[in-house]
Amino acid sequence: SYLVRRDQAGISFDGAWTGLGMAGNSSVGMRFEDVEIDDSARIGPLGGAAELVFGVVAPYFLVGLAAVNVGIAAAAARAATGHAQGRTYPDGSSLAEIQAIQHALADMDIAVRSARLAVRDAARLGDAGDASALVALMESKLIATETAAKVARRALEVAGGRGYTPALPFERHLRDSLA
Numbered sequence: 001s002y003l004v005r006r007d008q009a010g011i012s013f014d015g016a017w018t019g020l021g022m023a024g025n026s027s028v029g030m031r032f033e034d035v036e037i038d039d040s041a042r043i044g045p046l047g048g049a050a051e052l053v054f055g056v057v058a059p060y061f062l063v064g065l066a067a068v069n070v071g072i073a074a075a076a077a078r079a080a081t082g083h084a085q086g087r088t089y090p091d092g093s094s095l096a097e098i099q100a101i102q103h104a105l106a107d108m109d110i111a112v113r114s115a116r117l118a119v120r121d122a123a124r125l126g127d128a129g130d131a132s133a134l135v136a137l138m139e140s141k142l143i144a145t146e147t148a149a150k151v152a153r154r155a156l157e158v159a160g161g162r163g164y165t166p167a168l169p170f171e172r173h174l175r176d177s178l179a
Contacts, residue, residue: 001043001052010035025179054134059126062137066119069144069177073115073151076173077108080155083168095158104158108151115140115147148177 004011014029044052084096084105095101122140125133152174156163163170 001049002037002041003043004032004035004037004041008035059134059137062141063119063123063126066115066122066137066141066144069141069148070112070116070119072148072173072176073108073112073144076148076152076155076170076177077105077112079169079173080108080158081105083159083163101158104154108154111147111151115144118143145177149174152177 006013010033012031012033014031017026017028081096084101085094087095089095096105118140122133122136125136130136152170156170156174159168159170162168165171
């Protein structure tokens with residue numbers, strides 16, 4: 001493994017990110033043409049890339065991605081709660097007073113809390129150097145990404161037709177949860 005700077009001669013990038021979600025992401029093709037790298041740019045021992053990837057990069061990537069997805073789920077749940085509380089009817093009652101909506105909001109809250117706890121537990125195992133940390137991190141990433149999509153969809157259902165417009169954050173949360 002070698003450290004290569006993005007502004008180094010011979011390195012270029014193809015296109016721009018125009019994905020479904022995650023606007024802050026930049027997953028584009030990278031080209032190397034006659035790039036010269038010497039041993040001073042090597043990271044870790046020769047032949048140690050697998051250990052670097054699985055021992056260092058993957059755990060941080062997994063916990064980071066899991067945390068982002070918990071954040072997406074939490075934002076969608078907060079938006080749904082705020083929308084339900086603020087959406088009132090002519091008689092003065094709110095969407096939040098409907099039992100089915102209350103159940104949906106509670107389900108979203110439970111799902112977010114559960115995913116957050118799974119990520120925190122996996123991160124704790126990783127910090128402690130526990131042998132089971134990598135599996136726990138992979139599991140927490142799966143739990144968090146599935147939770148983000150499930151909660152974003154449910155939040156969109158709570159918002160109803162108005163949620164399908166860019167005026168409210170629901171469609172963005174759903175796109176980001178699927179990215």
